[in-house]
Amino acid sequence: MLTKSSSLMRLVGELKKLPGIGERTALRLAFHLLKSPQNLTALSESLCEVRDRVHPCSTCFAITETDPCSICSGNRDSSVICVIENSQDLMALERSNAYNGMYHVLEGAISPLSGIGPADLRIGELLSRVTEGQLKEVVIATNFTVEGEATALYLTKALKSTGVKVSRLAHGIPLGSDIEFVDAATVQWALQGRNEL
Amino acid sequence: MRLQHVAVTNFRNLSTLRFDPGGQFNLFYGPNGHGKTNLLEAIHLLGSVRSFRTVRLPELIRHGELRAQVHGAVESNGIRNELRLTLESGGRRVEIDGKAIHRASDLHGKLNTVVFSPDDSGMVRMGPETRRRYLDRAVYMGDIGYLHCWHDYQRILKQRNVLLKSTDKSGLEVWTEKLAEAGAEVIERRQKFVSILNGKLLQHYATISGHSEVCGISYRPDGIHSSEREEIKNELISLFKRHERSDERYGTTTAGPHRDDLNFLLDERPLKAFGSQGQQKSFVLSLKMAEMDNLQEIFGVSPLLLLDDMSSELDAGRNNNLMEFLIARDIQVFITTTERSPALFKAAPNCAVFRVEDGNLTFEGN
Numbered sequence: 001m002l003t004k005s006s007s008l009m010r011l012v013g014e015l016k017k018l019p020g021i022g023e024r025t026a027l028r029l030a031f032h033l034l035k036s037p038q039n040l041t042a043l044s045e046s047l048c049e050v051r052d053r054v055h056p057c058s059t060c061f062a063i064t065e066t067d068p069c070s071i072c073s074g075n076r077d078s079s080v081i082c083v084i085e086n087s088q089d090l091m092a093l094e095r096s097n098a099y100n101g102m103y104h105v106l107e108g109a110i111s112p113l114s115g116i117g118p119a120d121l122r123i124g125e126l127l128s129r130v131t132e133g134q135l136k137e138v139v140i141a142t143n144f145t146v147e148g149e150a151t152a153l154y155l156t157k158a159l160k161s162t163g164v165k166v167s168r169l170a171h172g173i174p175l176g177s178d179i180e181f182v183d184a185a186t187v188q189w190a191l192q193g194r195n196e197l
Numbered sequence: 198m199r200l201q202h203v204a205v206t207n208f209r210n211l212s213t214l215r216f217d218p219g220g221q222f223n224l225f226y227g228p229n230g231h232g233k234t235n236l237l238e239a240i241h242l243l244g245s246v247r248s249f250r251t252v253r254l255p256e257l258i259r260h261g262e263l264r265a266q267v268h269g270a271v272e273s274n275g276i277r278n279e280l281r282l283t284l285e286s287g288g289r290r291v292e293i294d295g296k297a298i299h300r301a302s303d304l305h306g307k308l309n310t311v312v313f314s315p316d317d318s319g320m321v322r323m324g325p326e327t328r329r330r331y332l333d334r335a336v337y338m339g340d341i342g343y344l345h346c347w348h349d350y351q352r353i354l355k356q357r358n359v360l361l362k363s364t365d366k367s368g369l370e371v372w373t374e375k376l377a378e379a380g381a382e383v384i385e386r387r388q389k390f391v392s393i394l395n396g397k398l399l400q401h402y403a404t405i406s407g408h409s410e411v412c413g414i415s416y417r418p419d420g421i422h423s424s425e426r427e428e429i430k431n432e433l434i435s436l437f438k439r440h441e442r443s444d445e446r447y448g449t450t451t452a453g454p455h456r457d458d459l460n461f462l463l464d465e466r467p468l469k470a471f472g473s474q475g476q477q478k479s480f481v482l483s484l485k486m487a488e489m490d491n492l493q494e495i496f497g498v499s500p501l502l503l504l505d506d507m508s509s510e511l512d513a514g515r516n517n518n519l520m521e522f523l524i525a526r527d528i529q530v531f532i533t534t535t536e537r538s539p540a541l542f543k544a545a546p547n548c549a550v551f552r553v554e555d556g557n558l559t560f561e562g563n
């Protein structure tokens with residue numbers, strides 16, 4: 001019989017810490033892994049590999065296995081920096097294939113409720129990159145949440161003295177969607193931010 | 198708008214209950230504490246997800262049960278929708294025609310109800326927060342965009358208040374500006390609503406009271422003189438700046454639209470202090486009629502009226518006025534009383550009568 005301190009229960013406990021995973025799912029996953037020793041080995045190895053190899057880039061703070069990361073060291077337009085909240089956002093922007101500049105990951109957004117102030121984000125590092133480099137533009141691509149918008153405003157104010165051009169990602173009606181199905185608030189934003197043709 | 202079928206399961210003291218309401222007047226009578234108001238609350242909840250009583254979610258679920266459900270078939274402009282609200286300890290879920298909706302705003306306008314309960318008459322005498330809550334609810338009913346800016350405002354306010362309490366106040370300027378931005382939209386939308394409602398209110402009050410007093414609701418947001426969003430925002434920023442020191446001392450935002458009051462006026466004087474009991478009753482009734490008219494104009498279809506135990510509020514004269522109004526606009530009405538045939542119903546044709554006892558419902562005929 002398994003006790004609370006058994007290794008399997010420890011695994012269940014660790015799995016339960018993951019987002020979206022509760023007691024039952026954790027149990028199911030643990031028993032599933034137990035069924036196949038190969039899978040278990042592969043998973044444990046890849047976990048260790050990730051722990052040892054992945055770290056934030058010392059320039060842009062995106063997660064990477066090399067330093068500087070492939071984007072910072074690659075052949076890209078270094079006159080534009082796109083500011084994002086986390087590395088997942090970077091992947092989304094890269095998938096678009098529409099952007100060829102640099103990135104800067106803030107590692108979060110300002111949120112007093114979560115105890116995150118401007119000093120807890122990579123804003124100081126961003127400002128030094130802007131003042132040191134030959135920069136033309138900073139594109140702010142923080143989320144369109146209350147916290148992301150506040151962060152965007154903070155950055156705009158902080159960047160003002162540097163004289164660099166600051167822009168914000170456009171927001172409005174998603175591509176390929178019918179206007180009739182878009183919620184009222186988004187339609188309002190889209191109307192306010194309409195473009196002349 | 199017509200509610201054609203209602204089914205309630207495990208909601209407060211109601212175990213299972215299903216009925217087809219009449220097209221015009223529906224009377225629910227029975228002793229106090231047997232579930233009449235709970236039934237009105239269930240109908241209201243189905244259209245708005247939020248209760249008109251102040252309440253925590255678990256209280257709505259019948260004792261010992263896992264979930265409460267309210268189901269209703271609504272006919273509006275020739276279209277029939279099935280609405281289903283499920284309340285569980287984990288949260289609430291709404292389905293329209295069997296499909297789950299993800300935003301509360303998807304339910305907007307599907308089932309419009311105006312509630313008139315003793316709490317509404319009490320509104321005149323209560324503190325500002327009661328009238329502010331009424332205002333927010335009433336604005337949202339007819340203005341789908343209100344919810345978004347109101348939620349943003351509440352969220353930013355929370356963030357700013359946490360920051361005011363902490364020792365490191367860096368970023369305060371940003372939260373102040375964001376609060377002003379969202380607050381300006383809240384104020385602008387409230388102002389628009391109040392000005393529309395005022396015209397209608399005045400007209401109904403004149404009919405009901407037969408007097409020439411000038412009545413009105415007045416929304417004068419603290420520190421604001423403009424009615425244009427950009428200017429309101431600037432005025433709000435200066436308001437927040439003026440209160441910054443006291444904000445920091447109390448660790449909370451001490452001024453702004455979350456503290457504003459809605460004033461009820463009679464001949465430019467506060468109704469609370471200068472209006473008689475009768476004038477106050479006529480005022481609140483006119484306000485409710487104005488609300489119904491406003492919803493009818495916006496949606497092109499009349500809302501439902503939920504009248505909760507109003508026999509003490511409506512004398513013969515006001516009662517007749519209300520009946521004429523309801524019949525002229527073809528409004529479906531749900532009324533609770535303790536008596537079988539109150540004065541209210543003398544003038545009401547096509548009235549379906551239901552007896553409510555111990556959470557059970559019996560149809561007693563038309």
